Amino acid sequence: MINPEEFLKFLKERRSIRTYLDKMISDEEVEMILEAGRWAPSASNRQPWEFLIIKNKEILKAISKNSFYGIHIKTAPLAIAIVGKVKENPNYYIQDTSLVSMNMMLMAWSLGIGTCWTGALKRDIVKEMLGLEKNDYLLTILPMGYIKGEIPKPTLRKNLDQITREVKVS
Numbered sequence: 001m002i003n004p005e006e007f008l009k010f011l012k013e014r015r016s017i018r019t020y021l022d023k024m025i026s027d028e029e030v031e032m033i034l035e036a037g038r039w040a041p042s043a044s045n046r047q048p049w050e051f052l053i054i055k056n057k058e059i060l061k062a063i064s065k066n067s068f069y070g071i072h073i074k075t076a077p078l079a080i081a082i083v084g085k086v087k088e089n090p091n092y093y094i095q096d097t098s099l100v101s102m103n104m105m106l107m108a109w110s111l112g113i114g115t116c117w118t119g120a121l122k123r124d125i126v127k128e129m130l131g132l133e134k135n136d137y138l139l140t141i142l143p144m145g146y147i148k149g150e151i152p153k154p155t156l157r158k159n160l161d162q163i164t165r166e167v168k169v170s
């Protein structure tokens with residue numbers, strides 16, 4: 001088991017990273033990230049997902065171009081597209097694939113690899129580029145790479161007392 005305080009520190013230290021070194025991530029590290037995704041929980045354990053590995057610079061550039069806030073995608077050596085197979089669990093594919101994405105981001109961070117959950121995409125265009133079926137749901141493109149430059153300062157979080165309340169019997 002992981003030491004809980006160390007784990008919380010690790011969670012707090014993770015940042016979205018949008019600048020990457022021009023160096024390919026090793027196959028072993030990519031596999032670790034994919035494995036972390038594979039072990040995410042899913043409703044009824046249906047695992048309604050597919051992971052696409054994108055290394056081709058032209059495709060990365062084209063995805064970047066078809067995003068609203070994803071200029072960083074074109075500078076990443078690699079990206080993973082997380083796809084929800086809607087037909088395999090129409091009720092929970094978003095939840096399931098979101099859990100995959102968090103597992104992948106945390107594994108990447110533990111390896112010194114920065115990622116950024118990128119959602120502001122022209123989804124239909126990007127889906128077509130990736131050869132996805134009409135029914136597939138493109139959750140996110142996760143560009144990733146070794147971190148270039150300084151790790152950004154921590155982003156703000158609401159205080160616990162702003163977002164927590166105990167439910168009492170009235």
Ligand SMILES: Cc1cc2nc3c(=O)[nH]c(=O)nc-3n(C[C@H](O)[C@H](O)[C@H](O)COP(=O)(O)O)c2cc1C
Nearest residue numbers: 014015016017018069070116117118119120121155
């Ligand atoms: C659902 C979702 C969509 C996001 N979409 C984008 C995006 O399109 N482009 C981007 O640069 N960051 C995107 N982000 C990253 C957030 O901006 C980032 O997680 C947030 O500002 C907190 O910063 P941190 O991850 O460093 O803690 C997205 C994050 C989530 C969870």
